[in-house]
Amino acid sequence: ELKVEQNPLFLSMQEGKNYTIYCNYSTTSDRLYWYRQDPGKSLESLFVLLSNGAVKQEGRLMASLDTKARLSTLHITAAVHDLSATYFCAVDAGTGTASKLTFGTGTRLQVTL
Amino acid sequence: DGGITQSPKYLFRKEGQNVTLSCEQNLNHDAMYWYRQDPGQGLRLIYYSQIVNDFQKGDIAEGYSVSREKKESFPLTVTSAQKNPTAFYLCASSHRDRPSWGYTFGSGTRLTVV
Numbered sequence: 001e002l003k004v005e006q007n008p009l010f011l012s013m014q015e016g017k018n019y020t021i022y023c024n025y026s027t028t029s030d031r032l033y034w035y036r037q038d039p040g041k042s043l044e045s046l047f048v049l050l051s052n053g054a055v056k057q058e059g060r061l062m063a064s065l066d067t068k069a070r071l072s073t074l075h076i077t078a079a080v081h082d083l084s085a086t087y088f089c090a091v092d093a094g095t096g097t098a099s100k101l102t103f104g105t106g107t108r109l110q111v112t113l
Numbered sequence: 114d115g116g117i118t119q120s121p122k123y124l125f126r127k128e129g130q131n132v133t134l135s136c137e138q139n140l141n142h143d144a145m146y147w148y149r150q151d152p153g154q155g156l157r158l159i160y161y162s163q164i165v166n167d168f169q170k171g172d173i174a175e176g177y178s179v180s181r182e183k184k185e186s187f188p189l190t191v192t193s194a195q196k197n198p199t200a201f202y203l204c205a206s207s208h209r210d211r212p213s214w215g216y217t218f219g220s221g222t223r224l225t226v227v
Binding site: 031 | 144146148153154155156157158161163171203205207209212213214215216217218219220221
C-alpha cells in the first residue's frame with residue numbers, strides 16, 4: 001500500500017524567509033503532483049513532476065522530484081503572506097486503469113508579517 | 114470553458130437518509146474520482162472510474178456507491194450505511210494517457226449530517 005508522508009505538518013514562517021516542505025513516498029513512482037488549498041476551497045494545481053530530476057518553478061515556489069530517493073521537495077523563497085495555505089503532494093503509482101492519486105496529509109503554511 | 118461542476122455546494126442529510134452528490138465534467142476526460150476530506154486532513158479516495166460502465170473501490174468505499182453510465186458524469190451516493198458522512202467531498206477527473214495534464218478538481222460539496 002502506497003504511503004505518502006509530508007513534513008512538517010504545520011509551518012509558521014516570517015515574510016522574506018526561505019523554507020522547504022518534504023514529501024516522501026513508499027512505492028516506485030515517477031508521477032508526483034503538488035496542490036494548494038485555501039480554507040474551504042478546492043485544490044489548485046501547482047506542479048506536475050513526471051521524471052527523475054524534474055524541477056519546476058513558478059514565482060516563489062520551486063518543486064523537485066528524486067524518484068530514486070522517493071522524495072519531492074517544495075521550496076519557498078522569500079515567503080509572502082499570500083502564500084499562506086495548505087500544500088499537498090500526491091503520488092500516482094498506478095498505470096493505465098489503475099491510475100489514481102494518493103495524497104499526503106498536507107502542510108499548513110502560515111506566513112506572518 | 115471546460116471544467117468540473119459539483120452540486121450542490123452544501124448538503125444536509127438526516128440520519129438514515131441516502132443522498133447523491135453530482136459531478137459533471139466537459140473536459141472529455143476518461144477517468145473520474147471521488148475523494149473525501151475531513152477537517153485538517155488529506156484527501157482519501159472513495160471510488161474511481163477509468164472508463165464508462167466500470168469503477169473500482171478506493172480506500173474508504175464502505176457506505177458509498179457510484180455509477181458511471183456516461184463519460185461526463187460520476188455521481189456519488191452516500192448511503193445510510195456510512196456512519197460518519199460529514200465531510201468535504203471532491204470530485205476529480207483526468208485523461209488516462211496524459212499524466213502531464215494532471216488532475217482537475219471540482220469546487221466540492223460540503224455534506225453535514227443534521
